[in-house]
Amino acid sequence: MVDQIKEEIRQYILTEFLPGEKASNLQDDTPLRTSGIIDSTGLLRLIDFIEGRFNIQVEAYEAGVENFDRIQDIASFIQKKQKPGA
Amino acid sequence: MIETSAASLCTYLESSAQRFGDRVAVVDPDGSSLTYRELNERSDRVAGFLTARGLQPGDRVGLVQPKGIPGVCAIFGILKARGAYVPVDSTAPPQRIRSILDNCRVRAVFVDLRCADVAAGIETVVVTGTPAGPAWQSLPQGAIAWEKALKHAPGGAEFASRHPDDVAYILYTSGSTGIPKGVTLSQRNALSFVDWCSSVFSPDEHDRFSSHAPFHFDLSILDLYLPAKHGGTLYLISEEVGKNPAKVASFIASNRLTVWYSTPSVLSLLAEFGDLKKYDFSHLRLVLFAGEVFPVKHMRSITRQWPSPTYFNLYGPTETNVCTYALIPTPISDDRTQPYPIGWPCSHCSALVVDDNREPVPVGEEGLLYISGPSVFVGYWGRPEESAGCCFERDGSRWYNTGDVVKQDTSNGFIYVGRRDRMVKRRGYRIELGDIESALYRHNQIREAAVVAIPDADAGVKILAYVTTADDARPSIVDLKVFCGKALPAYMSPDAFLFQDSLPRTSTGKVDYQKLANAIPPSNR
Numbered sequence: 001m002v003d004q005i006k007e008e009i010r011q012y013i014l015t016e017f018l019p020g021e022k023a024s025n026l027q028d029d030t031p032l033r034t035s036g037i038i039d040s041t042g043l044l045r046l047i048d049f050i051e052g053r054f055n056i057q058v059e060a061y062e063a064g065v066e067n068f069d070r071i072q073d074i075a076s077f078i079q080k081k082q083k084p085g086a
Numbered sequence: 087m088i089e090t091s092a093a094s095l096c097t098y099l100e101s102s103a104q105r106f107g108d109r110v111a112v113v114d115p116d117g118s119s120l121t122y123r124e125l126n127e128r129s130d131r132v133a134g135f136l137t138a139r140g141l142q143p144g145d146r147v148g149l150v151q152p153k154g155i156p157g158v159c160a161i162f163g164i165l166k167a168r169g170a171y172v173p174v175d176s177t178a179p180p181q182r183i184r185s186i187l188d189n190c191r192v193r194a195v196f197v198d199l200r201c202a203d204v205a206a207g208i209e210t211v212v213v214t215g216t217p218a219g220p221a222w223q224s225l226p227q228g229a230i231a232w233e234k235a236l237k238h239a240p241g242g243a244e245f246a247s248r249h250p251d252d253v254a255y256i257l258y259t260s261g262s263t264g265i266p267k268g269v270t271l272s273q274r275n276a277l278s279f280v281d282w283c284s285s286v287f288s289p290d291e292h293d294r295f296s297s298h299a300p301f302h303f304d305l306s307i308l309d310l311y312l313p314a315k316h317g318g319t320l321y322l323i324s325e326e327v328g329k330n331p332a333k334v335a336s337f338i339a340s341n342r343l344t345v346w347y348s349t350p351s352v353l354s355l356l357a358e359f360g361d362l363k364k365y366d367f368s369h370l371r372l373v374l375f376a377g378e379v380f381p382v383k384h385m386r387s388i389t390r391q392w393p394s395p396t397y398f399n400l401y402g403p404t405e406t407n408v409c410t411y412a413l414i415p416t417p418i419s420d421d422r423t424q425p426y427p428i429g430w431p432c433s434h435c436s437a438l439v440v441d442d443n444r445e446p447v448p449v450g451e452e453g454l455l456y457i458s459g460p461s462v463f464v465g466y467w468g469r470p471e472e473s474a475g476c477c478f479e480r481d482g483s484r485w486y487n488t489g490d491v492v493k494q495d496t497s498n499g500f501i502y503v504g505r506r507d508r509m510v511k512r513r514g515y516r517i518e519l520g521d522i523e524s525a526l527y528r529h530n531q532i533r534e535a536a537v538v539a540i541p542d543a544d545a546g547v548k549i550l551a552y553v554t555t556a557d558d559a560r561p562s563i564v565d566l567k568v569f570c571g572k573a574l575p576a577y578m579s580p581d582a583f584l585f586q587d588s589l590p591r592t593s594t595g596k597v598d599y600q601k602l603a604n605a606i607p608p609s610n611r
Contacts, residue, residue, distance in 0.1 A: 017567075017581075018563045018564060018567065019563075019581075019582045020563055020582065020583065020584065020585075021562065021563035021564060022562070025562040025563065025564045025565075026564060030564060031568075035564075035567065035568040035571050036567060036568060036570060036571020036572070036576060036579055037564065037567045037568065037571070039576045039577075039579070040329035040330075040576075041329075041351075041355065041513075041545075044331065044355065044359050048359070060330055060332050060333055063330070
């Protein structure tokens with residue numbers, strides 16, 4: 001399940017922010033925000049995609065680097081949101 | 087020459103401190119605030135401190151810190167000491183910050199503790215953003231804590247010595263060779279613009295103004311000085327809140343702002359992601375935007391969600407500040423696709439549309455827009471040839487070449503057409519594409535780089551970097567993105583990288599940018 005989420009996010013980021021890049025160069029732990037791959041406007045688009053695709057609501061306070069700097073963190077954040085109380 | 091209402095921008099503050107001493111002048115992002123009396127007194131102390139440290143009229147003083155009350159006190163203090171302030175993006179790469187401070191040889195700098203290293207070796211270093219308590223021991227060697235500077239006796243330059251021709255501030259913009267260039271503006275330049283704003287926007291002491299743009303961006307001139315002149319209140323928006331449309335929307339509503347000023351990009355994001363229906367915006371009476379073309383699609387969206395304010399499109403490069411303006415009639419019809427005009431010259435400016443021989447073109451024909459008037463800048467710091475090259479004399483006036491191609495429409499004023507050089511605007515920031523190329527050439531695997539910009543319906547403009555590598559081992563795109571993240575401000579990082587075996591050249595051996603722009607793969611359009 002979490003692997004599938006990671007793959008969907010990876011594909012989205014590759015298409016939107018790294019056109020032409022090989023999937024293998026975007027690792028689960030590649031920094032996205034702190035490296036400059038995704039800027040503040042890009043983050044808004046990524047969150048918009050995630051909210052629509054995974055049917056969750058991301059609050060402003062949740063959109064920091066602790067949840068949104070690496071694919072692995074984004075995926076576990078989505079999983080947590082999908083299973084309230086888990 | 088049009089007379090200005092004061093000799094210095096700091097006179098606005100002093101006069102409001104007399105008339106509206108107990109009214110709130112400025113609200114910090116953390117919610118704390120200063121009245122006009124307090125802001126006036128604190129800036130007097132900053133002026134006294136700087137003068138005691140030997141600051142002479144005309145000396146430059148850097149500001150490298152996140153937006154906050156200390157920055158506003160420092161700016162007015164520097165002006166009271168007849169210094170010129172140089173605001174620099176504190177989030178820019180340290181090398182870039184330092185090159186700016188060195189370029190105009192600042193004698194003093196107000197710097198945030200987190201980036202205090204960039205100020206090493208500068209004569210006077212004042213550190214802001216120190217943790218509460220006596221943290222002075224942890225400051226860099228020789229640096230002075232902001233709290234200590236504020237304890238200095240009030241002082242500054244003689245009131246009578248203030249002159250409208252004094253340099254007030256220098257704003258650095260992207261330079262085509264990779265070195266930022268300092269647009270140098272006098273008191274008169276800013277005062278004439280602020281006086282024009284007074285006449286058109288009729289602000290008063292009950293207005294609550296946004297400060298969304300950072301101080302190194304020319305939109306901050308209206309933000310800082312129009313409220314100060316009329317006794318209004320300035321609400322400083324932190325960078326963190328400013329980038330988050332949901333937080334910006336809540337900020338505008340909860341502070342009951344009456345005047346909003348930002349780039350169109352910010353308004354587009356507000357319309358799209360701000361969840362505006364959640365809030366009451368009935369206090370908002372004026373929405374001003376400047377810095378780039380506002381796509382009609384997004385303009386329609388924001389004006390529908392905020393139907394009551396009056397909207398103005400303000401146009402002008404940093405070199406002249408706002409020089410033409412247009413009222414945007416609302417509502418905007420569904421079938422409109424044409425961008426709105428940049429309108430007619432402001433009353434303190436004159437405009438001329440000329441051909442390549444600098445001869446005026448007939449109404450309706452395209453030409454380069456030249457501007458004259460008291461708001462036309464002094465020059466580029468330390469670049470006399472470039473300063474002279476962008477202006478010419480005609481009928482006893484100095485005319486500045488904006489580099490923008492426009493045409494005049496008899497009923498709507500000027501219509502923006504585009505540019506002939508390699509400067510583009512993204513999120514209101516000027517970007518010289520050569521500046522990005524210079525950064526890419528510093529990557530050790532890149533042999534050649536050519537950067538082109540293409541229009542984009544959503545982002546306004548997309549920046550594509552064509553690169554060739556020294557050997558077959560190509561860096562990954564992730565690596566190039568990360569490299570640009572370190573070498574350039576975030577808004578300058580290319581959207582896409584395209585590897586080439588070689589770059590197309592013209593018959594004279596120059597990079598053929600036209601060929602590159604025409605050859606952009608559909609996936610990147």
